[in-house]
Amino acid sequence: xxxxxxxxxxxxxxxxxxxxxxxxxxxxxxxxxxxxxxxxxxxxxxxxxxxxxxxxxxxxxxxxxxxxxxxxxxxxxxxxxxxxxxxxxxxxxxxxxxxxxxxxxxxxxxxxxxxxxxxxxxxxxxxxxxxxxxxxxxxxxxxxxxxxxxxxxxxxxxxxxxxxxxxxxxxxxxxxxxxxxxxxxxxxxxxxxxxxxxxxxxxxxxxxxxxxxxxxxxxxxxxxxxxxxxxxxxxxxxxxxxxxxxxxxxxxxxxxxxxxxxxxxxxxxxxxxxxxxxxxxxxxxxxxxxxxxxxxxxxxxxxxxxxxxxxxxxxxxxxxxxxxxxxxxxxxxxxxxxxxxxxxxxxxxxxxxxxxxxxxxxxxxxxxxxxxxxxxxxxxxxxxxxxxxxxxxxxxxxxxxxxxxxxxxxxxxxxxxxxxxxxxxxxxxxxxxxxxxxxxxxxxxxxxxxxxxxxxxxxxxxxxxxxxxxxxxxxxxxxxxxxxxxxxxxxxxxxxxxxxxxxxxxxxxxxxxxxxxxxxxxxxxxxxxxxxxxxxxxxxxxxxxxxxxxxxxxxxxxxxxxxxxxxxxxxxxxxxxxxxxxxxxxxxxxxxxxxxxxxxxxxxxxxxxxxxxxxxxxxxxxxxxxxxxxxxxxxxxxxxxxxxxxxxxxxxxxxxxxxxxxxxxxxxxxxxxxxxxxxxxxxxxxxxxxxxxxxxxxxxxxxxxxxxxxxxxxxxxxxxxxxxxxxxxxxxxxxxxxxxxxxxxxxxxxxxxxxxxxxxxxxxxxxxxxxxxxxxxxxxxxxxxxxxxxxxxxxxxxxxxxxxxxxxxxxxxxxxxxxxxxxxxxxxxxxxxxxxxxxxxxxxxxxxxxxxxx
Numbered sequence: 100x101x102x103x104x105x106x107x108x109x110x111x112x113x114x115x116x117x118x119x120x121x122x123x124x125x126x127x128x129x130x131x132x133x134x135x136x137x138x139x140x141x142x143x144x145x146x147x148x149x150x151x152x153x154x155x156x157x158x159x160x161x162x163x164x165x166x167x168x169x170x171x172x173x174x175x176x177x178x179x180x181x182x183x184x185x186x187x188x189x190x191x192x193x194x195x196x197x198x199x200x201x202x203x204x205x206x207x208x209x210x211x212x213x214x215x216x217x218x219x220x221x222x223x224x225x226x227x228x229x230x231x232x233x234x235x236x237x238x239x240x241x242x243x244x245x246x247x248x249x250x251x252x253x254x255x256x257x258x259x260x261x262x263x264x265x266x267x268x269x270x271x272x273x274x275x276x277x278x279x280x281x282x283x284x285x286x287x288x289x290x291x292x293x294x295x296x297x298x299x300x301x302x303x304x305x306x307x308x309x310x311x312x313x314x315x316x317x318x319x320x321x322x323x324x325x326x327x328x329x330x331x332x333x334x335x336x337x338x339x340x341x342x343x344x345x346x347x348x349x350x351x352x353x354x355x356x357x358x359x360x361x362x363x364x365x366x367x368x369x370x371x372x373x374x375x376x377x378x379x380x381x382x383x384x385x386x387x388x389x390x391x392x393x394x395x396x397x398x399x400x401x402x403x404x405x406x407x408x409x410x411x412x413x414x415x416x417x418x419x420x421x422x423x424x425x426x427x428x429x430x431x432x433x434x435x436x437x438x439x440x441x442x443x444x445x446x447x448x449x450x451x452x453x454x455x456x457x458x459x460x461x462x463x464x465x466x467x468x469x470x471x472x473x474x475x476x477x478x479x480x481x482x483x484x485x486x487x488x489x490x491x492x493x494x495x496x497x498x499x500x501x502x503x504x505x506x507x508x509x510x511x512x513x514x515x516x517x518x519x520x521x522x523x524x525x526x527x528x529x530x531x532x533x534x535x536x537x538x539x540x541x542x543x544x545x546x547x548x549x550x551x552x553x554x555x556x557x558x559x560x561x562x563x564x565x566x567x568x569x570x571x572x573x574x575x576x577x578x579x580x581x582x583x584x585x586x587x588x589x590x591x592x593x594x595x596x597x598x599x600x601x602x603x604x605x606x607x608x609x610x611x612x613x614x615x616x617x618x619x620x621x622x623x624x625x626x627x628x629x630x631x632x633x634x635x636x637x638x639x640x641x642x643x644x645x646x647x648x649x650x651x652x653x654x655x656x657x658x659x660x661x662x663x664x665x666x667x668x669x670x671x672x673x674x675x676x677x678x679x680x681x682x683x684x685x686x687x688x689x690x691x692x693x694x695x696x697x698x699x700x701x702x703x704x705x706x707x708x709x710x711x712x713x714x715x716x717x718x719x720x721x722x723x724x725x726x727x728x729x730x731x732x733x734x735x736x737x738x739x740x741x742x743x744x745x746x747x748x749x750x751x752x753x754x755x756x757x758x759x760x761x762x763x764x765x766x767x768x769x770x771x772x773x774x775x776x777x778x779x780x781x782x783x784x785x786x787x788x789x790x791x792x793x794x795x796x797x798x799x800x801x802x803x804x805x806x807x808x809x810x811x812x813x814x815x816x817x818x819x820x821x822x823x824x825x826x827x828x829x830x831x832x833x834x835x836x837x838x839x840x841x842x843x844x845x846x847x848x849x850x851x852x853x854x855x856x857x858x859x860x861x862x863x864x865x866x867x868x869x870x871x872x873x874x875x876x877x878x879x880x881x882x883x884x885x886x887x888x889x890x891x892x893x894x895x896x897x898x899x900x901x902x903x904x905x906x907x908x909x910x911x912x913x914x915x916x917x918x919x920x921x922x923x924x925x926x927x928x929x930x931x932x933x934x935x936x937x938x939x940x941x942x943x944x945x946x947x948x949x950x951x952x953x
Contacts, residue, residue: 138255150446179333182314237278238310242349245452282310308725316729324410325929351430367405390458420477496537502624519594568838570891578932606682610691612675621658621854639665648698658853766794785913789944806910806917839891850943
């Protein structure tokens, strides 16, 4: 059998090595189907056969528009736009009778989540819904190219018309348009007419940052739960609207593999996912096996991947009565690549993904009632679990920062979860929650399990290996006060239901035009945005390193920003109107100051520093972690509207560093920077520049004597004479810190701690880098506690290594500062709680005392 498959692969390769890919539509299509000739084939619209070239996103859109116009089974909808303004498409494919009553079908499906209504739903006659999502990773192209074949098949195959009476397909042909286009452009522009499959070929080695990610270099397959990007928000809106039974997630993996379909490793499912989900996944797998056997493709299942993190496409559905199915196809990466299984052609990879689309459809047809019953039973069981749970709700909020609170509330609302705003001040177990600054999420609602998945802390696990993170407790990610409520407190609280489309909080100015000056606290999330806008307008912006009072009533903390007109020449009224506009936009409260004779320190105190407007360069390109660089770019560009220079590492050696006062080195390797570049950087820091660096960049800086950072090097001793070779992978994998949450202690008096009101903070870690604290105790503003684990899995030895080490260490170099982070404070754009640490480095690094950093 294997020889026959390899022989077939070699025959196919011999065809693809000619002037064009010599496969026709029949190569892909399953025998036994006839097709409506009035429906355009992909080739008739694109001008080439699928697999000959990589389709760009505009070509996909062009074809889907033609298909929708020609077929009464297809409806095309633009559900949003990417950062690069490409349309996010969704096709609804079904029998015309269903397309005429989509709202009625959606309403019927919404009843499956309502225990009071679901028992009356006509399951026997209810259509099943299948979501087909292709290529969330732009450089995994077999999926998006297969989507054109799938759309054509379901629109044109005569034999599926009756089945479509019972099935609604919602298809997202290309989940990541910006990444898809980036990758297609690369491989097509480097494609030879006569291909040889050499893995070293330029076509198969795309340039940094590669096409996997979206515009800001984010992995969108980690964003289904955080929904921080337009691609995800648009998709989740439709997923919640339709509540599909099956969610298909088409990916690629290493070239030397075969084809994977779920279930994954059984011991790595999330405990909140019912066992029945795994059983249904296993039953559906039999259909995939049958179809792939027919075309002689190799495959495997239950030996890799997991269903633990609910922020992935194939796992997010599993906590909502749906069944997520991950497909992983060995990647040709370009049009042809050699592999251990023989030459792998692009066309072959596309055919497997298309075949899995067909097998999934057949499973949905055959299991329609079973899948609908499962969704109904899932929510009936969730109601029972909620009733039995001694906890009845979660409350969360930040009294000093409505911005972070807003963003978590907004995230929760995206997932069809009911949320209530607190309308009065309450105190629970000594913790104060203020009216209009806190929210309550009741657990007695259909999304009970998803809510638990968002809020729970978990430190015990069935397995010690994780494909992704082991913890994502959202209130910890937002550094937020939160706790569980019992029914008595919940019923007494005065609340008001919050609707989706929650408005961003508006700020204000207390006082009138013509004041001596104005002040605002740094605790609000968007305070840095306000400070930057004021500096950009030329106003004099200063930071106070000591607390002060106004009229013995209003108390201001360290880090308070003071603003006056400076030398702008703006009138009192113009200045006041600018303050009002900026306060409104950023949600901060600005207070007028009527005299310089304030309590504590006066307005002319030497404990107040004038701030320079940040001029930021971010190192990118070869050696740099693109995901981490993208997180920083997104943070500054999208949220804080600060222009930055994306400085390629190979440009650094001759760049004019004098243009910048902050240079950021994300985690990465910086071997492209020459000795002259190192010397230029060293001189720039000595002259007063601020470097912010993380991860392996700290070792590079230490090696080049630009700042001092040292790390623990001792490893775990193991005296075992012999271990089972079969356990090697698990033994090594258990020592990986894939992603967990830890307790750290912050020095609130340090400029990097400005804006925080509690010493206790949560940080996210996904590495085994343990930084020794500085001998200077003033240079360790953030350290791990002696009981660091807050949520998630960590190997016991690594936990011991971590205790009382430094998360942030500051090093002086001449007049400048080098601020070193071990953990990523901007993780995946949803770790709001530590963003301010990073921003403080940008805004206040220039003010840190040199003696505190030596």
